[in-house]
Amino acid sequence: MEDPLLPLVDKADKADTIPLDHETRAHGDDHEALRLWLRLLTCTNLIESAIRADLRRDFDVTLPRFDLMAQLYRHAGGLKMGELSQRLMVTGGNVTGIADQLAKEGLVAREPDPDDRRAWRLSLTPAGRQAFARMAALHEGWVIDLMRGLAEPERAQLHALLGRLKSTVSANAGA
Amino acid sequence: MEDPLLPLVDKADKADTIPLDHETRAHGDDHEALRLWLRLLTCTNLIESAIRADLRRDFDVTLPRFDLMAQLYRHAGGLKMGELSQRLMVTGGNVTGIADQLAKEGLVAREPDPDDRRAWRLSLTPAGRQAFARMAALHEGWVIDLMRGLAEPERAQLHALLGRLKSTVSANAGA
Numbered sequence A, B: 001m002e003d004p005l006l007p008l009v010d011k012a013d014k015a016d017t018i019p020l021d022h023e024t025r026a027h028g029d030d031h032e033a034l035r036l037w038l039r040l041l042t043c044t045n046l047i048e049s050a051i052r053a054d055l056r057r058d059f060d061v062t063l064p065r066f067d068l069m070a071q072l073y074r075h076a077g078g079l080k081m082g083e084l085s086q087r088l089m090v091t092g093g094n095v096t097g098i099a100d101q102l103a104k105e106g107l108v109a110r111e112p113d114p115d116d117r118r119a120w121r122l123s124l125t126p127a128g129r130q131a132f133a134r135m136a137a138l139h140e141g142w143v144i145d146l147m148r149g150l151a152e153p154e155r156a157q158l159h160a161l162l163g164r165l166k167s168t169v170s171a172n173a174g175a
Helices: A032-059 A063-074 A081-088 A095-104 A126-147 A152-174 B032-059 B063-074 B081-087 B095-104 B126-147 B152-174
Strands: A108-113 A116-124 B108-113 B116-124
Touching (some): A032 A063, A032 A126, A063 A126, A081 A116, A116 A126, A126 B032, B032 B126, B063 B081, B063 B116, B063 B126, B095 B108, B116 B126
Antiparallel strands (some): A108 A116
8 A cells, every 4th residue: 555644755755866955855756835835945945055155155145144144234223132033033043142243343232222221222333334325235236136037927926926925824823 | 315226135024023034035026036945945944843843852863863764764875975965965964874873773784884884774673664654644734734725736836936936046046
């Protein structure tokens, strides 16, 4: 009898001949929802890896550092350490370590929070804002290049479908 | 003059009223490719978080541990530590630590590689295969539930668009 479940198994085991990515976990017989998820994960990982490599090559900067600066850039009034950590949860960087380094380089300023004397409030210095703006401009160009393989109407369609997925997953996760 | 670049900045700064995710980095004026990328990242992170939570709740298991067992399940002949690490790069778990723990629980067997006496070859024990199969069956159900918000034709369309994206990003990254 065929093994009835084992959705993550590629019975043909083509692992040595096809690129290593999460989709190599999937098999044609798997439920299509699982194959869709593994393809979504693969696309995200491919693009994130490319961006990490670009940031390292052009700026010698990690993605968590870029994301931290992006958050501070958005919040010109600064953010408390706890707020920053929460916003950067997904990137998984060591917020304190990155903030220390940025402060040492003069890109981030720290001052006591006016509403909570025990907390530090972080913000970008003018030099920090300038440094981030330079990175962000290139970053946008990389992303445009990475997405160029899809025609504009396909990108619009993908954006709409992911919007629907996002809202239903959010609702589901909150339930 | 309007700041010309700053693609990651939400000038309206609605951060306090909308959920925290990567899309909150994007602004309506940003290039649509950037908004598409941030939405893709958000969807992936939402689904991955839900799966992490499900694995923890039902099996007290981390995602890197699940992924490691999935790889060994696929490769009934076992994998060398180095091969495993390469395959699990994206998940970012500590392969050695997880493998040690699985061996201690009798779910993974380690033996010297016949072709390379200095290397260890890992495989799932029968108990390990059984434990993984149980998790994989539930895992598939979670993913089906998470994707249920899209109708079947929408999932097929999304799968096709992501397939095109994946192949062009791979080609781009390899160039």
